[in-house]
Amino acid sequence: MTQAFSLLRRPPALRRSWQFVPGMDQAAHQAAVEGMADVVVADLEEFTRPEDRPVARQRLHDLFAACKAAGKVAAVRINKLEEDGHDDLAGIMAAAPHAILLPHSEHAAQIAALDAAITEWEAKCGLTAGQTEIIPTLESALALVNCTPVLKASSRVSACLLAAEDLSADLWLERSATGTALYAIRQRFVIECRAAGVVAIDCPFNFKNEDAFKADLAWARSVGLQAKCVVNARQTPVVHEYFSPSAADVAAAEALLAKAASQDASTPDNQWVDGPVAATARRVVMRAALFAGYEQDVRGGA
Template identity: 25%
Template sequence: MQLSLDRARPAPPAAAGPGARTWLVTPGITPAWFASAVGSGAEAVLLDLEDSVPAEAKAGARESVLTFTGRCPRSGGGPLVGVRINSVDTPEGVRDVAAMADGGLWPDLVVVPKVESGDVVAAVVRSVRAAGAATRVWALIESPRAVLALPDIVRTPGLAGVLFGAADYAAAAGCRITPRAMWYPRSQLVTAAAAAGIPAVDSPHFSPDPGELSRETLEAVELGFAGKVAIHPRQLPVIAQAFAPSPQELETAQAVLAAAAGSGGRITTVDGAMVGPPLVEAARAVVRRAECAAALTTTLTMKAS
């Protein structure tokens, strides 16, 4: 199977799908972990065929991953189940897409790594659409060249969202994986994604310290990321809690909505501060975050017990 990189037949836009704050990535070389990952309470589960799988194990991992995703139900309230394929600029990436197409084994999500232009994303989108699959295609942004190409990448028809890969970015840029070093690429990613109307999901955190994970996730929330990737199930509750608004945030949001309702939609004040339509919409977003976080926390608590 050949992946055409021309833009002669652009694919129609794809819906980004339900918001997923908690993502869990699992190596494709460990099929014994797949079911527990799906049952972890994460809202999206990624089975990895790229970095976690050595070259000699690619074929076996591909078969295990696609057999599993092919059996996963597409309803019932479970997580989205996706696959991070190999770069489509490599033979293994082409084989990954060909295996999905030939076997009709399309997952909920396909994450395309090493994206540095919209062309490679468009090629995968076309393969998905040609098969009549409902799979959403996401781009993994993990190099300085990719960050500079974001305006082109996020305009790719059919792109459902973008993820950030901090480790590969730091290696390519020659910088450390610190909050200060990652502010620029993360801000650029969130800005480009917001302009295109698609979600952005933050990179995994690699330290075992839950306090560091919490601080980094709070930064992701402040920047505007829709979710964050975990590399172990124990990170999921920390991520979920960080995405939940604080009691003070929720109280302020509820006060803003009450004042807006009492003013009949006109500009009003809360605690002496002027409140207009943008702040009202932001308050609605906080309330929605609180509702989603409460449901997610309940799910993760039940899974852990």
């Protein structure tokens, strides 16, 4: 994406946890602001009753301001534009959300229409043109098939969210805590997002099984996922544990790279660091450097 981001807005690649909260629930808003999530997503769609949306939209002004003060990305999932989406934009754009999630994104035209509507509201509200990101949400087989044109429909698209429940229902998947039913889809999702140059946000884990959750995160990390949708705030620190390199991870990676740099034809096979292993270690060091650079920018801008 071509948009330039403020140094104080966490870059898309470093947004590990996307925590959803109901649009009306002010207690949940406060807890999310005080919590660990990188992104707080106020949901005006599934988590907010239609009759509550006018009041919820106004409450999001305070939530967005609190998120920004706390150094969090302020996001909102609106309704489809052909439903309550335009009313959602009219009620929230003056509060300048960082990102807008569009549910049931199946066609490039939907993203183009949202881009045009946001552009009008940025001008009306005196916001910087192009500052508002778009996050499509894929929730059907058709959305998966049309993923590439959807992701390339606007330069505002910085990331994409893969749904779980609606997508599983559309595909008649038999899901379990092992997550295997969605493995192939999630791997394809990573490829589509990488090819489009946007961040892939993994679907939520909706089972009460901590061991299975950790195993699922380990698998997700192994296939290139680095961000996850969270509904249960207790999952957030675990997501961060798996999607950000620890000091021990970095030390081990640096030791492997040093060993790889010093090996030669005399190095025994059982001590040899293979190329793929070194490449993975290099990516760990690079990702850690991105986090460190962002934290330094935040301290410098505070």
